[in-house]
Amino acid sequence: MKIPIIILIATVCWGGCVPKNQEVDILIKNGIVYDGLNKEPQMVSIAIKADTISYIGNQGKVNFLSKKIIDAKGLIVAPGFIDPHTHADRELENPNESHNKPFLFQGITTVVVGNDGSSPYPISKYAKLYEEQGIGTNVAFLVGQGTLREKVMGKVDRQPTKEEMTQMKELLQQEMEAGAFGMSTGLFYAPGSYATTEEIVELGKVVAKFHGIYDTHLRDEGTYSIGLATSVKEALEIGKESGMPMHISHIKCLGKKVWKQSDSIIQIIDNAIKSGLEVTASQYPYLASATGLQAAVVPRWAESGGKDSLFIRYGDTNLRPWVLDETQQNIELRGGPEKLLIINAAQKEYVGKTLRELSETLGLPPNETVFEILKKGYPRVASFSMDPYDVENFMKQDWVVTGSDGNTGHPRKYGTFPRKYKYHVKEGAITLADFINHSSSKTAQIFRMKKRGALVVGNYADIIIFDPEAFGDKADYENAFQLSEGLRHSIINGKMTIENGSFTENLNGRILKKE
Structure with a gap:
């Protein structure tokens, strides 16, 4: 893959004036820097002090006294990727797996957990556990609507009483106050599937008070019940009536009966965005769910x-x-x-x-x-039930970001982000800048993660450096447990997590909380 020829040379530092002499912890130089926001790369140096990016600009303007220097010549320097849909919570509570290496080696520095309506409960308990034993990546929590429903009602197929609805709202309030970034639903799965649109709207009003997000596994991604288009419209209605920004997890057209319907789904969502709704989605680059x-x-x-x-x-x-x-x-x-x-x-x-x-x-x-x-x-x-046309069609939309839905047994847990680069960037379906931006800053904006997702002075230093020739996935359906390759360095909260392609054994992740 050819790196864009236009390289902007910074002649002044980004973020204002800085002292002529700086003591820093890490200096990254000679890399091809994509900041997660702009379309073109820049040849600039990046300095890190403690957990923060302290300088971005022309290295010749400042005399750096650095404890560690990384020469990134020929390599891509980018913000750490943010995965908006994972099931990493199943490993993070295990001290032998809390390193989160399947995600780390994809360039992921932050994972969202609690998707599909199922979340660790209570968040405060698991946040404390993760902090005590250490975690390899940053973690952001969602509250699972299905989890709350099961706590209050069990797995029965009926509507909640007034008292049960009050209980669910109280539990939701508790979890939002504990720092959750929003609420997820798995309307395809029991017991979330037993909830009506109105029930989700009522819960969503609690989330909206905290300016949280609504993350949904649609009620139907194919033709199993109400249909794909109707399910998308239901999600839009929930967002509109509750006041929550709406995010569709792993958007797809599942099953032959809905293949090539991505055009009409895109039109529905584009119209909703034009009407003033905030609508986004995540997607993984595989043909099997x-x-x-x-x-x-x-x-x-x-x-x-x-x-x-x-x-x-x-x-x-x-x-x-x-x-x-x-x-x-x-x-x-x-x-x-x-x-x-x-x-x-x-x-x-x-x-x-x-x-x-x-x-x-x-x-x-x-x-x-x-x-x-x-x-x-x-x-x-x-389930091998998707069409390549729909996968790439969704991928090209500005409101779609990368997300793995990483879970045991499917190669996406180990390979989503590098695979998207290897087969869709290098083959020309999307640009390198769009891939990076929609794997980092766009996701941070969607989830309201402050000071994450972009290479900006003052932001937390979550930075990855990868080889543009070697970055790619290795996991497949015969062996889904192979780490991706080509990631040279990963810096999380200003500390080396992967160095020269090897895990440092340092658990530098943090629990992120909605502010």
Whole structure:
């Protein structure tokens, strides 16, 4: 990939006058600097003192006394990437995995957790735990609507009483006061799927008081229930009626029946933005989604009350045909049993096999095979049901940022950001500047993260340096646990986290709180 020829040489420092002599902790020189805000790179030096960027400009204007000098000649210097949708909370609470290396080696310096309506609870407990044991990246929390609903109501499919609604609002207020950046919903998943639009709007009004964001997994990304377009319109209505900025997680057209509908979805969102709504989305650059097998194909009504209730209904001779029929319909909506790949399961012999293969092994129809598998645990599946046209179409929109939805078993947990660079920047679909800006400053703006996401004097020093020739993903569906390559250095809060391509073992991340 060719780096833009136009390189601006800074003749004065950014951010005003500075002393002729400066003592700094880290000096980065000779790199090709993308600040996360502008379209063109600059050949400037960056100085870091403590946890802050103290200087950006022409090194010749200042005499630096630096404890550490990084020569970034031929390398890209950029703001650390911010991942707006992860499930990293499952590893961060484990001291053996709190380094967050799958994300770190992608150039990610901040992860958002609590997506899809499911969050650590209470935030104060987990924030304290993360701080005590140390974390590799910065962490920002969302409050999961599904988590609050389950705390108050369990997993039942009914509407809350007035008292239950009050309880959910009180818990939401508590979590927002603890520093959450907003509320997430997983309207595709139980128990979030049992909530009405009006219920989400009422909760959203609490979030809006804190100027928080609404992050949603749409009720339907294909044709499973109300349809993709209707689900987008529901999300827009929730944002409008509650007063929350609205963010769609991992926007996609899931299933052949909605392929090539990205044009109409983009038009709906563009019209909403023109009307004054704040609407954004995140996206990962893969053709396969991933979720639990149960969530992917089992009808929601059958899940009400939890897994035990599901199997009671499955064992009921009157209900079993309905359960199996709708399960088969959902399998077909995802492209058929050959398109559903088991990527994580307690039974290791299942991993790497499709539902079709397991069906043949067990001698059962695919829909019955689902329930035989579910009896033994909660396997996850990759569903190959997206079209390249829609993926790139969404990617080119100014309101779409990069997000991994990183979860165990899918290569996106280890490769999203480098993959987007490798296959979409280097092949010309988007520019390098747009890739960086929409992986850093744009995301910081969406979540109202102050002093993060851009290389600006006074901002926190979250900085990455990568090799433009080598940066790329290695994880695939056969081996989803391979770290990305090409990241030379990662500086988080002014300290070296990755140095010369190796993890320093230093846990430099912080808990970020909504201000």
